[in-house]
Each structure stands twice: as C-alpha cells, then as structure tokens.
Amino acid sequence: MGRYILRRLISAVPVLLGITVIVFLIMAMIPGDPAAAILGSYATPDNVARLNRELGLEGPLWQRYLLWLWHLLHGDLGRSYALNRPVLDEVLERFSATLVLAGASFILCAVFGILAGVVSAARQYGFADKAITFVVLIGISVPAFFLGMMMILLFAVDLRWLPVSGMYAIYGGGDLMDLLRHLIMPATALAAVATGVIARLTRGAMLEVLRQDYIRTARAKGVHERRVIWGHALRAAMVSVIPVLGIQAGFVLSGAVYIETVFQWPGIGRMLVDAILKRDIVLVQGGVVFVAACYVLFNIAVDVAQSLLDPRIKT
C-alpha cells in the first residue's frame, strides 16, 4: 500500500507540472501590458520597463515560465499589487476559510447523497424512492446562488434563526458555535447540487449491482437482506461512487465561488473573482495553481481509497 501511494504521488508530478504550464499559458494570453495596467497614470516607459523586470515579464515565454516555476517551487507565488501582500499569505488565509465551507459541504453531500441513493434503490418505485427522486430533481435544478439567496430571505431575514452572512459575528463571536451557525446555510446551499448528483448515481449503481449474480448468491446463502443491501451491494456500488465523489469534490469547490459571494464568506473563490475584476493576474495565477494542486492531492487520496476497496486494482 505504501508503495502504491508513493507511485501515485510520483505520477502526480507531471500532472502538477502540466497544471502550471496550462495556467501560465492562459495567463500569458492576456492582452495588454500588466505593468501598464498596474501603474495606471504613473505608466512612463521607464517605470513600465522597471516593473516588468521586477514582475519577471521580460524575455521569451519559456524563460518567464521557468523563472515563475523556480519561484513557485520555493514557495514564492509573487506579490499581489492590489492587496500589496505576498500571494501565498493571502491564498493560505482565504483557502482555509474555503476549506471549512467546502469540507463541511462535501461531508454533507457524501453522507446524505449515499444514504438517499441506497434507500431510493432499496425501495425502488416506493414512496421513499419517489420522494427522494423529487427532492433530488429540485436539488440539481436550482442554482446554488439562488438557493442561497432564498435561504437568507427565509431563515435569516424572515425567521431570524441564522445570521445573514459572514463567517463569524462581528461582535462577540469567534467560537465554534458561532462558526457553525454561520456555516449551516452556505454549507447546505453548496451541498444541494452535489447531494442530488451523488444520490442519483448511487441509486443507479445500487440498481445495477443488485441485479448481479453475486447478490443472488448472498441471498441464496441466507444472508440477511439488510446486510445484502448495506454490505454486499453498497460495497460493490461504492466502486463506481467513489470516483464520482472525487469529481463532485471539485464541483463543491467550484460552487464555493458563488456561495462565498452570496454569503460574504471570506474564501478563495471570492478572492479570485475580485482579482479577475481588478486584473490582479499574479493573484489569480497563484490562487488557481494552489487550489488545483490541492485538488490533485485530494484525488490521489480518492484513488487510494478506491484501491483499498477494490482488490482488483493493482497496487
């Protein structure tokens, strides 16, 4: 197992390099002169040339890339001109907020999605199945940002049960309970779509598995139906659910961008959108590479989980 993890980590190196290349190339496509944009009215030719040198924007593309990569490998993601602070500091701070939100959401959607899918399949065409199918359909059709807005109107404005937005109360908050109260709405809104997708997929996978011969074998042995469903069938269904969990984690991370905007959550998604609107390229570049790298590592963890579950995968 240790060797497998090591091999997966090594095989991730070219992927990570590829990511840096893609991000760098996309950013290099940006028209105009970033230095001129940054300097605005102070953009004399002299100033522009100096700033370009400072930003590493001189020389041919590959040279600029290598320079950027070199800094990247040393933990230097550059400096955000709009915020006037190192990109890495800003990214780390914002990403931890996103991690809380997306992590909570991911747990919600994984647990409820799988539960709903299994129940739905086990009671196919029954009341529970129909009810779940209906809720799931609404879940995957409503835009997360709209759902979030409606939740604010209902639970925060009308009923006053929960705070409208933010991560902590401005006065007197800051403890875990405060965080949880702020987390409930955004995490739920963010989880809605992924829960629906996972529930649908789990239902489909369970229906497929329940028709397999080995399920009949288990029943013929006299294994209790509860164990047939939640043991034999779910275990086999997880083989096709786990990779989708990995993909859905990416979708949760993506949806966080909207939810952070709606709920004023101080996460990295909001940061990226602001940076794009302010044309703060260094910050966008750094943020994207950082989050993508984290996601690659997460997917390795997913692969490892898959190989633990399925002995047919060569480790």
Place this chain on the structure above:
Amino acid sequence: MSVMLQTRDLSKSFPVGRRLLGAPRGFVHALRPTSITVEQGETLGIVGESGCGKSTLARMLVGLMPPSGGSIEIDGTALDRADPAVFGRMIQYVFQDPSGCLNPRQTIRQILDAPLRLLYRMDAPARAARIAELLDAVNLRAEFLDRYPHEFSGGQAQRIGIARALAAAPRILVLDEPVSALDVSVQAQVLNLLADLKAQLDLTYLFISHDLAVVEAVSDRIVVLYFGTVVESGPAERVFASPRHPYTKLLADSAPAVGRPLLKGAEGELPDPLNPPPGCAFASRCPAATEICRRDTPPLRIIDGDQFAACHHPLAP
C-alpha cells in the same frame, strides 16, 4: 490435393508489465511457433481448452492480429502484412458470439452489402443479386434483409454471420466456436448447414472448438493445442479413439458421455502463463511424466503414420 493454407512457425506473444520506456517485464506466449498445413477441401479441427491459443491462432490467420513471428501462406500466396482487407477475399472468419458480430444499428442488407462493395466493387444490381443468393444459401428468407440483428434468434444470427463471411467469396472459413453459443437443437442445424455449404462451394474449413464431440463429428484431421503448443495432430477418427499424447487422452476421458463412469482422481490445472515451467507444460498433470519431461520440451514428431504427438513417452495405441 493441393495445400490451401500453411503456417510456418507462426507465433504470438504479448508483452506484460509494459513500462513507459524500455523493454516490457516479460512476455506471455499465447502461441508458440506452430506449423500447420490444411489441404484444399479439408476440414481441420482445432481443439483445446481456454488459454490454449486457439483464438489467437484464428485471429492471426484472418489478419486481425499481426503475428510475432513466422509466416502465413494461403493458396500459394504469402500474406506478410496483417491487413484484414487483403486476407478477406481469401479467408474469412465466423465469430463465436452470433449477435456480437453484427452491428446492432445496421440492417442485414447493409451488413452483407459492405464486403461486396468494398472487396469486389460490385455495382448495385449485382450486389442485390448476390445478397439474395447468399441469403438463400444459409436458408434465410428474403424478408429478413431489412431487419436489425436484435430481431433474430441465436441460430438465425449465426446464419447471417456465416452469410457475411461467405459474401467475400473466400476459399477458407475459420470457424471460431461457431456453435458454442447455440442450443443443442439449433447447433445441429448450423453444423449441417456448414457441411452443405462446404460441399456446394468447395470450401476449406478450420473448425475451432472446445467440444471434442462436435469437432470429431465435422473434421477430417484434428490438431490438439495445450498451453500454446500443438501436442497432437492426426486423422479425426484416430486422435480421440487412440490418443498418443496423455493430454489428448485426458481430454477424451473428461468429456461427459452416457454410460461412462465419471473420471476420478485427475487433479491439477494449467500452469501459470507468466511463469511457465521448463520442459513439457503438461508434465505436472501427467501420470507418465519423468525427469526428462520436466527438463526438455518435447518436439512434435511422427508417432504412427500421419499421427503426430509432442511427447517423450507417447501412449501405446
């Protein structure tokens, strides 16, 4: 009689544990160098269990798989490049799974039309006439032409598969387990059809099967494969009646037959293809194996007239 098909040291090995760069970790020898000869008008039966290399041999013979070594010669022409379109006019293939070899989204007419158009460049009226002829040859009614494969039973689908192979007007048909997927009552229909076609069209057959009784019933000569090697070959009436290789005898004794007691005491299975033993591959299961069997690979040699066996200690008749 003239030689219709001949292979010389034809072999196939697959790399395993392929690495990004450099040589693979090892090879699995699906078929070791094999030389067979089929006379014009003959039916050569090829028997063996799963993993013996019979399907690999068949796919190379029709050009669907490039050989790793050796040569194929059909009707005096050497075929040195695996191109099914070149092979197609001389040798055709009938697949095991009758419904799998028909494109589910094409009508029977479209399926039969392709070889006529592409291999022979026939014009439309000629094609229509030929298709009618083909359908008649396999005893199917003309109204089936515009139907899709899923509307047919296994036996009918297999007849269409045969008609598709015949459309290319080949001299040889490779029949790869053509009746294994069919029920016994339908199996006999298809076997009889194949016999009629052979007589009418002067065809040569390579009949591959795991069912010894079926092979015996249709073949002139039989080749027995084990673990990628020919272990015995000879006239059909003698190979199973008086086998010379212990594996052939085990096969014959294992076939269930009314009135014969169950075979007891024969244990053991195929060796590991990734790690083949030295010497004779059957040695570990063979009651007559000795030291030499576990050391030297026995060559295929004449035992009695036209009966060959690859064994250090061939059985007495």
Place this chain on the structure above:
Amino acid sequence: MRVFFALLFRNRLAGIGGVVLAIIVALVLLTPVLPLQNPDVTAMGDRFLRPLSPGHLLGTDALGRDLLSRLLWGTRLSLAVGFAAAVAAGLIGSAVGIIAGYAGGRIDNAIMRFVDMLMAFPYILLALAIVAALGPGLMNALIAVAAVNVPFFARNIRGITVGLASRDFIDAARLSGKGHVRIVLTELLPNVLPVIVIAMSTTIGWMILETAGLSFLGLGSQPPQADLGSMLGEARAAMISAPHTSVVPGVMIFLIVMSINLLGDGVRDALDPRLKSGALTRPMAATRVARRNVPEAQGSGLLQIDDLEAQFHVGRRVYRAVNGVSLSIAPGECVGLIGESGSGKSVTALSVMGLVASPPGVITGGAVRLADEDLIGAPYARLRALRGNKVAYVFQDPLSTLHPLYRVGDQLTEAITSHHRISAHEARERALKLLADVRIPNPAARLSAYPHELSGGMRQRIGIAMALANEPEVIIADEPTTALDVTVQAQVLALLDDLRRRKNVAIVFITHDFGIVGQLCDRVAVMYAGRIVEEGPTERVLSDPAHPYTRRLIACVPELGGGRRQLPAIPGLPPAVDQLPEGCAFAPRCDRATPDCAQGEIGLRGSLRKVRCIHPEAEVGA
C-alpha cells in the same frame, strides 16, 4: 422515431418537462414581436415596482426597467448561450473521445493524459482562468464553459468507444474491407450517437447554470445587456428590500433547468435499450407470489414441487416460463433437470427458495414443500432461515457469482454465521475444513484470496464449499460446470458425486448436457417450453426415450467416438413462452405430430416413468 416519442411521452415527468420547455422556448422565440417595453430603458421614478403594478406585470428593477421584458430577453440569451455551449462542448469532446478510443495505444494515451490534466482542475478554476485571460463578457463565458466541459465529454465518449471498438462487429467490418475512416463513420458513430445525444441533453441544463453563474459573478454578460445570471447578480444588492427582482430570474433559471433535466432523463430512458426492456429494476429479497390456491401434495419427497407456475411480467407481456411443473426429490437422490435455454429449468430451480428475480418474476401457482412445509409465500424470515441452511445453491459462472470485493474466506464464513452463532475462530476452522473437503490445495492461504485471484475450477470449488457449509439436505446446482473447461468440469463433477454420496445430500442438477446427466443422476426430468415432458430413471430415459423431443434431442448431440457424421437436426425453434401454442408445445417441430396434438391439455402419464405425449416413442406403463 415514433417508438422514441412514444417512449418519451410514456414518461409523464418528461412530458411535463417537455411542455414547460416548449412554452419557454416559444415565448423567447416570440420575444422580438411581443408588445414588450424596451428592456434597457430606465425610469428612475418607477424603481422597484412590485409585481402586478399597472404597466409592469412583473414589476421593475433597481433602474425602473420592466422586469417581464428583461426576463424574456434574458431567458433568450441564457438559453442560446447554454445550448451553444453544450453543442460546442459535445461535438469537440465527442470527436476527441472517439478518436482517442478508436486509435488506442500511444495516441489514446497522449490525448487522455491531456484530458486528465484538464480534469485535474476544479472546473471553475479553469473557467475563471479563461475568463481572466479573455476578459469578462458573455461570449468569453460561453467559451470558458464549453472548454471546461470538453474533457467530460471526451472521457465519457472515449469509454464507450473503447468498449465498442473491441466488439466483434468491428472486426467483422474490417474483414468486410472497411478502412478506419469507414469504420469510425459507419460502424462506431451510429452506436455512439445516442450516448452523445444523451450526454448533451443532460448537460444543457448544467451549461445554462454555469454561464448564469459566471454572469452572476459579473464575469459574463455586461450591462446593459443582461442574461438571467446577471439579472440575479444585479438584484442581489436589493435582495432584502425588493426580493421579487431576485425571485423572478431565479425561478426562471430553475424552471428552465428542471424542465431540461426532466426531458433529458426522458431522452436517456427512451434511447437506452436496457431501460426499454425494463431491465433496470432491482430484484427484491424474495420472488413475488400471486397464487390463488395451494395444490395438494402429489408425492412425499423431501423436496416436493407441485404444479409450480412462474411467469415474467414485462409491460403487458406475460412470459410463462414454468407451467405446472411437479417434481419429487427423495433424500440423498440426484435428479437431473435437463432442457435447452428458455425451457424453464433454471426458473423452476430458483423458485424453490424464492430467488427468481422479481420484478419481473412472479410465482403464480403451485407449491414447493420442504419436509411438508410449503415455502411458496412463506414469510421472508422463514425463507432466509432455510436458504443456504436446508437448501443450498451452486450457480453457473463462479466469477460472477462470488462477490469480487470480499475474500473467499469471508464469503465462506458468512454462509455459516448467517445461520449459526459461532466465534470467528470456530468459523475459520470450519471454513478450512470445507476447503479441504472440496480438495483445494493449501486451504489456509486460499482463505485470504479474492475470487479474481483463483482459477475457474478453484472458484467453483469455493462455490460448492459455500453450499456445503451448513450441511444442507438439498443442493440445487444450476449448470455449475457449464462455464468450465472440460478437464476441470470432470474434476468438479467427480467432486460433487463423491460429496453427495459421503454427505447423503440430495442434488437437483440442472444442465443441458445428456452426458453429465448420464454420469451423475439417478433420475432425470426433461423440460420443454416450461413443462416436464418426460421423467424417469436416467438409464431408461436415455436408452429408450419415450417423448419424441427427448429422442431427437439425444440424437442431435454428437457423442465422442461416433466419428464423422451428419447430425439429425430438429427443424424450427422452441416456441416463445409469451405465445405458447395450445396442446403440445413441441408438436410444430415433431415428425409424429397429428392434429390432436395441438388440442387441449396433454397430461403427464405414467408413474415411475412419465411422458407428456399422446404418440410416445415407447410405452411407459401405468
């Protein structure tokens, strides 16, 4: 095409989705000619008018612009952009996927590495990066959303293509002289196309959401032009004071996406052939029973099957798989049940413990008595207690019948612990003994193996060991050696024969092979079209068959040692069990048939030997 729409609208939800979507599409197509106000004319005096205000059906927004007009124009834009993005991503992704999947090897590897690389981004990062590079704007948002979705299509379609490319019909096409381009266009594409359509129809909704999302963030359409996303984004500032400005575009997005999703599901179901036959239903824990009366016991066997009827209900069709089968099995006896596929032999066997897949299977009549206790309609708890305990099964293909993710030792001990409370240690001891019983070499090591690590013969021995685990009284073996090679089959048959004599267990052996019946069984019952047509001691049935079907079936199976010969085939096909003829089902294929064979009910006559024929080949006696 007609079938497609019939299937599509049979699904009522898809119909609703279709209607809603049709209305929306009609509205946005008519938008330029409808008497609407200019969506971009501001009127600061009329800000935030509530819905149903005079002149403004849906009210106005923060700049006093008419919401209804903005909604329709915005919907028009959102639909067009979403549709364009889906088509673009679908076409490019599918082309890439088909090429990679068909080419295989290095090309496939290179393309898929790149696709994997793109998929290593959470998709919005890539979209944001693209928008950052191209600058905010609706067109750029469209490009970003389409680009981000190309890898999903490519991977999906490649998977399908790889599966198709290895199918025999592709080889058949090559042998018919088709080149690569022809194969891709005429063989692969028609088979991949439904998948592409399904993928597109299920992603359009998603694409609309995505472009709306980018606009919501201010990265898509720029003022004054507005799609639904940017309307929501602009309304957010006044969400609390004027919620209707948010609700109107939000609900519209929801309606569009939901109706597309409903319709997309309908399209998928209509195009997916597996769903057409109703195959994607999960079998319940026990077969459904719908019988009117319980027949008397006709014998006193250990296992006594009386007038068993089982059917499959698929749509309006009724497949009568088993039509009144009676069979009696004495303790320690081995009874062969022989027939061709579709003869009902497996369904009969599975009915005993309620294991016929249901839906669509229904047991519609008869009784199955184990030691005089009727099991048809017995409560699930009772059936479960007997399954694997008193009556055990051995199934056909040991690779698909063993759970691929559990170690064989765990599967074996589970058979025991499902019925007996014993310690883990004790269960392991018994599992080891069982493996030794079925002559598996080195049993301790094999306990921790997974099924895929064993050979076919070894797997089937595990299957037999599992059946023996609780020392059952009856073992039902459903073609247990059909998937095995002939030398391995001989080993497994010898093992079964030995075990049944040592443990005195009754066996019902289902097969299509007369040779096996002859070697293994005391008695044999021959089935045709869901009925037993002949029954009796094995030697007598095989040497002197009474039913014409039995005689002719035996005759058309070649036997080793018979030499080269013509086989006397049976003309025609067995009848489809959803349209069984009256009288004898074999009559249309029978050379002894007379007009009275096709009339009325023909009973099973005889006692020790029984035959269901009015012109039997041999007399069976009373």
